[in-house]
Amino acid sequence: MRCKGNPFSRRGFLAAGTLGGIGLSLPELLMRQAMAEQKHYDFVEAKAKSVIHVYLPGGMAQQESFDPKPYSPMEYRGEMRTIKTNTGEVVSETIPQLAKRADKFSVIRSMTHGEAAHERGTHNMFTGYKPSPALKYPSFGAVVSHEYGPRKNLPPYVCIPNVPNEFAGTGYLPSSYGGFALGSDPAQSNFKVRDLNLASGVDEQRFMRRKQALATVNNQFVSTSSADSVGAMNTFYERAYSLLDTPEAKLAFDIEKEDPKLRDKYGRNQAGQRLLMARRLVEAGTRLVTLTYGGWDMHNNITSSFKSTMPSLDVALSALLDDLSERGLLDETLVMVSSEFGRTPKINATAGRDHWPKVFSVMLAGGGIKGGMIYGASDSTASEPDQDPVSPADLACTMYRCLGIVADKELMAPGDRPIEIVDGGQLIEPLMV
Structure with a gap:
């Protein structure tokens, strides 16, 4: 199903002259357009009240995480072994805790776009749009802030610890919809939120x-x-x-008020405390939290790099899923784990993998997303999608629909130029509750 669906959209209006033959005057057309837009925009059921967007900067390798290739040659599959999840799927040995909770989340194995540069790939994955020299597009957080505003006096859009990149901003929207940045890391012993x-x-x-x-x-x-x-x-x-x-x-924002045992369960490190802070914020009323963890641009020694970087994230994400579930918040909180692209199918000369946007993986949980599913597939060497390719626009469209936002709604850019929240894109309906 396409995000599109408004027969009286701006593009459809270009055909207005053809309606005279069926007796519609311009005022009648405008009235029907307004009624269609009201129905189209106002009555979308929201499954999620909040989003936790876990962004892994640098480009996380799909082969060493959610999409291993155990039957491909050694130079493609790498040195990591695989393990079975509690749903019977196969994932990398680097995520043993998540493997035990695979029934709580789903994985898209067929994400794809054409941008191999970090900045352009990041733009795709924070906005749902390809970069354009003509217009700056708003990030997911800015759009959610614009559409819904604050709840319970909490900022609608929060970045942990800081605004992660230039594409996490407001784009053509007013800068008042920007993210509230903590200014310091909740993993620090002297953590305090700036200016609070x-x-x-x-x-x-x-x-x-x-x-x-x-x-x-x-x-x-x-x-x-x-x-x-x-x-x-x-x-x-x-x-x-x-x-x-x-x-x-x-x-x-006072993470010191959290149960010390729960802080230990998440992990007293960047991944653990950032994810715990995100849970505190969505529970209190924040609508979208963006947080970053690690450096995944592993051109060299990918095996040792994963062994040092992934364990904290594996533990922390697992604790987050457990915590949200136990509090009755998982069904209303969409957790999205993404990166700007994946890594090359073949191990390079320095035992790493290089940039590869043709296929990679994204994890989704809660908030209108089914658990225990694998959607799409890459080919035998993780070179390209083998079935059901998913674009950044598809992902954005689906995320917005879970929040009750229709992605083809038009916002106003400078010069009174109407721009759709997402241009095109299809709902990933098999993943949706």
């Missing part, structure tokens, strides 16, 4: 006086300027004050 506490020497009364004075100044600027940066700063200040004013919101 009152400055030293500032009591509540002084804080309120500053807030009132700033509001007066901001109102003057907003009334005399239409600049996006002015409005954005005003919005950021308002949201920051909401956090400072709301103990429950501040508490969500």
